Amino acid sequence: MTYAALLDQLRRESPLVHCITNYVAMNFAANVLLAAGASPAMVHAPEEAGEFARIAGAVTINIGTLSSHWLEGMRAAAEAANESGKPWVLDPVAHFATTFRSKAVEELLALRPTVIRGNASEIMALAGNASSGRGVDSGDSVERAEASATSLAQRTRAVVAITGEVDFVTDGRDALRIAGGSALMPKVTAMGCALTCLIGGFVAVAPASPLIATASALACFGVAGSQAAQQAAGPGSFAWRFIDALAALDGNTLQAQVMPA
Amino acid sequence: MTYAALLDQLRRESPLVHCITNYVAMNFAANVLLAAGASPAMVHAPEEAGEFARIAGAVTINIGTLSSHWLEGMRAAAEAANESGKPWVLDPVAHFATTFRSKAVEELLALRPTVIRGNASEIMALAGNASSGRGVDSGDSVERAEASATSLAQRTRAVVAITGEVDFVTDGRDALRIAGGSALMPKVTAMGCALTCLIGGFVAVAPASPLIATASALACFGVAGSQAAQQAAGPGSFAWRFIDALAALDGNTLQAQVMPA
Amino acid sequence: MTYAALLDQLRRESPLVHCITNYVAMNFAANVLLAAGASPAMVHAPEEAGEFARIAGAVTINIGTLSSHWLEGMRAAAEAANESGKPWVLDPVAHFATTFRSKAVEELLALRPTVIRGNASEIMALAGNASSGRGVDSGDSVERAEASATSLAQRTRAVVAITGEVDFVTDGRDALRIAGGSALMPKVTAMGCALTCLIGGFVAVAPASPLIATASALACFGVAGSQAAQQAAGPGSFAWRFIDALAALDGNTLQAQVMPA
Numbered sequence: 001m002t003y004a005a006l007l008d009q010l011r012r013e014s015p016l017v018h019c020i021t022n023y024v025a026m027n028f029a030a031n032v033l034l035a036a037g038a039s040p041a042m043v044h045a046p047e048e049a050g051e052f053a054r055i056a057g058a059v060t061i062n063i064g065t066l067s068s069h070w071l072e073g074m075r076a077a078a079e080a081a082n083e084s085g086k087p088w089v090l091d092p093v094a095h096f097a098t099t100f101r102s103k104a105v106e107e108l109l110a111l112r113p114t115v116i117r118g119n120a121s122e123i124m125a126l127a128g129n130a131s132s133g134r135g136v137d138s139g140d141s142v143e144r145a146e147a148s149a150t151s152l153a154q155r156t157r158a159v160v161a162i163t164g165e166v167d168f169v170t171d172g173r174d175a176l177r178i179a180g181g182s183a184l185m186p187k188v189t190a191m192g193c194a195l196t197c198l199i200g201g202f203v204a205v206a207p208a209s210p211l212i213a214t215a216s217a218l219a220c221f222g223v224a225g226s227q228a229a230q231q232a233a234g235p236g237s238f239a240w241r242f243i244d245a246l247a248a249l250d251g252n253t254l255q256a257q258v259m260p261a
Numbered sequence: 262m263t264y265a266a267l268l269d270q271l272r273r274e275s276p277l278v279h280c281i282t283n284y285v286a287m288n289f290a291a292n293v294l295l296a297a298g299a300s301p302a303m304v305h306a307p308e309e310a311g312e313f314a315r316i317a318g319a320v321t322i323n324i325g326t327l328s329s330h331w332l333e334g335m336r337a338a339a340e341a342a343n344e345s346g347k348p349w350v351l352d353p354v355a356h357f358a359t360t361f362r363s364k365a366v367e368e369l370l371a372l373r374p375t376v377i378r379g380n381a382s383e384i385m386a387l388a389g390n391a392s393s394g395r396g397v398d399s400g401d402s403v404e405r406a407e408a409s410a411t412s413l414a415q416r417t418r419a420v421v422a423i424t425g426e427v428d429f430v431t432d433g434r435d436a437l438r439i440a441g442g443s444a445l446m447p448k449v450t451a452m453g454c455a456l457t458c459l460i461g462g463f464v465a466v467a468p469a470s471p472l473i474a475t476a477s478a479l480a481c482f483g484v485a486g487s488q489a490a491q492q493a494a495g496p497g498s499f500a501w502r503f504i505d506a507l508a509a510l511d512g513n514t515l516q517a518q519v520m521p522a
Numbered sequence: 523m524t525y526a527a528l529l530d531q532l533r534r535e536s537p538l539v540h541c542i543t544n545y546v547a548m549n550f551a552a553n554v555l556l557a558a559g560a561s562p563a564m565v566h567a568p569e570e571a572g573e574f575a576r577i578a579g580a581v582t583i584n585i586g587t588l589s590s591h592w593l594e595g596m597r598a599a600a601e602a603a604n605e606s607g608k609p610w611v612l613d614p615v616a617h618f619a620t621t622f623r624s625k626a627v628e629e630l631l632a633l634r635p636t637v638i639r640g641n642a643s644e645i646m647a648l649a650g651n652a653s654s655g656r657g658v659d660s661g662d663s664v665e666r667a668e669a670s671a672t673s674l675a676q677r678t679r680a681v682v683a684i685t686g687e688v689d690f691v692t693d694g695r696d697a698l699r700i701a702g703g704s705a706l707m708p709k710v711t712a713m714g715c716a717l718t719c720l721i722g723g724f725v726a727v728a729p730a731s732p733l734i735a736t737a738s739a740l741a742c743f744g745v746a747g748s749q750a751a752q753q754a755a756g757p758g759s760f761a762w763r764f765i766d767a768l769a770a771l772d773g774n775t776l777q778a779q780v781m782p783a
Binding site: 313 | 545546547549550587589590616619620621623656657658659708709711712755756757758759762
């Protein structure tokens with residue numbers, strides 16, 4: 001299974017991705033999924049999140065703008081995903097910042113996510129290590145967090161992805177590094193959250209290969225980010241050029257972004 | 262009353278449009294209303310939705326990211342619109358996807374919307390016919406849904422609009438088709454939701470002519486969509502070019518988009 | 523302390539700004555803060571808003587899409603800001619439009635904001651004067667509201683900023699006018715809300731000088747707005763050019779925007 005083939009499959013099947021993400025990210029994440037070829041749906045109410053998860057190809061859960069009511073919906077969606085054999089992706093935004101957030105992520109981790117994506121500080125803190133995180137931005141390098149990702153993957157049996165200058169993704173045994181992207185990416189809000197949603201799109205079409213599916217999503221961001229940066233004059237023009245680049249992405253460029261770690 | 266005259270009126274009166282729409286659409290819909298010349302306000306709390314609806318020119322209600330708390334606000338706004346003789350527009354996003362959503366739309370329909378706008382799958386399901394809808398994207402053609410729109414309009418006494426490649430709008434007796442737009446439009450999230458809000462702007466200035474008002478909004482999207490697509494390199498550049506085109510729209514171009522059905 | 527020095531400080535320290543703002547503004551406001559050099563975090567739940575405010579450099583509170591649940595979070599954040607000696611900024615969006623909104627703003631005012639930013643109608647109504655406000659857009663000129671701003675500043679001991687064609691900011695004794703910007707700015711939703719968040723960034727790095735900090739944020743918007751307008755073809759292209767201009771802003775251009783009032 002090549003990365004190009006996976007992207008083709010995503011475009012052909014246009015999987016329904018059930019996203020429970022934060023208010024900041026919703027619009028951008030939906031546009032990222034549409035540009036890549038998936039079909040996004042943002043559904044969070046406890047009354048329907050479980051029912052909806054059963055008809056989706058994958059679920060993604062992001063705690064960015066968490067509240068107790070939304071947490072109920074997240075639980076319902078993750079449980080329904082598990083019961084119906086659908087993969088789900090966890091994005092533990094700034095989980096170390098408050099007690100409320102830490103407890104929520106603990107609960108969600110217990111529901112066994114298929115993939116966990118975070119920045120270096122988030123992954124280090126999730127693995128129980130000291131981090132320099134503050135708010136939603138990372139204070140640590142990806143390299144420093146790689147051992148944390150591996151131990152977290154081994155403990156949770158999830159694929160763990162750290163995104164940063166060079167991304168790192170591991171299932172606890174094999175590991176890959178994904179290059180590309182641009183220094184403008186951390187200057188555009190919700191890039192990481194949108195990437196989590198796109199991982200949902202790829203695991204929906206390749207549920208048996210979450211490591212490769214996750215790497216595919218990271219590689220898409222790497223290529224589209226590099227291309228957008230070539231013509232962008234700043235973070236404002238980067239954002240829409242990124243969407244254009246993602247929509248026009250040539251799957252054959254993906255392989256070159258990925259190296260064994 | 263010509264379409265050009267209606268757009269002039271919208272720009273001159275800048276009606277206050279009370280939108281209860283989903284989180285994904287809010288920013289884009291507000292920018293669409295501002296570009297067209299209306300004054301948007303997003304107000305959803307049950308504590309104030311009724312009071313606010315009374316000072317607005319029209320109300321629009323979209324169930325995209327529904328929750329039970331928001332449903333209370335929607336009911337309050339629709340009831341206040343009815344009591345104060347204001348038109349209101351319903352957008353039944355993916356109403357067939359879950360029980361929660363279906364029941365909510367049933368309740369809202371009972372509050373007699375002035376206009377209902379949806380994609381083909383949504384309108385077919387609302388008329389009680391089988392549809393191929395899945396999530397928020399349509400699985401059916403506009404043509405297949407036209408009979409459903411007519412019967413739904415006759416049953417509810419609302420104007421019903423189906424948007425798609427060529428839009429169809431009917432009051433159950435007369436019907437119009439509106440051309441234009443671009444294949445990029447379904448690749449940009451919240452285009453339909455924003456259109457629902459713009460219909461609110463037009464029915465606010467022409468409450469006695471909801472069929473023509475709705476057709477005007479559809480024609481604006483048709484023209485601005487075609488123009489934006491001419492220079493767009495993908496869905497990212499399409500979105501902001503669409504806003505620019507809407508702000509610069511020449512009302513005299515609207516008539517050519519509309520044909521009797 | 524020059525405006526250029528303050529912008530340098532903002533970029534160097536990248537203060538964590540805790541924003542409780544409306545759904546429409548969240549994405550744009552986060553991108554504005556990132557472009558200017560600050561680190562935004564959108565956190566609203568009553569369970570964590572107080573705890574988070576204590577680790578932030580400043581808090582900003584905007585009642586645009588208010589609900590009773592969010593109001594609890596706003597109170598918790600404002601109280602925690604006060605207790606931990608952090609400045610906080612209030613944006614009383616359309617507070618005169620409904621009883622719910624008026625009462626909420628009364629409560630928030632009692633928690634002594636460091637800065638209040640609004641349009642002319644909002645500031646006039648807040649000072650107890652008659653205004654022509656309707657919905658979220660101003661119906662009054664900045665000039666007409668200047669006396670209201672001064673009396674409101676004297677009564678509340680907050681710095682009060684009115685934004686419009688030429689902005690006015692006062693601490694009740696000294697006052698400044700800030701020029702620049704563009705007629706396209708009221709055509710882009712959430713510009714004012716994003717500005718409120720940026721004021722939060724500046725008061726975070728200069729908590730002892732809220733008048734100068736506020737003027738700095740206004741001057742940034744004045745310069746970036748003028749620059750963006752030079753190349754924009756409408757409100758759609760203005761929005762992303764504004765972000766690019768803000769990210770590239772030369773601090774030395776700020777001083778020329780500000781005059782004593």
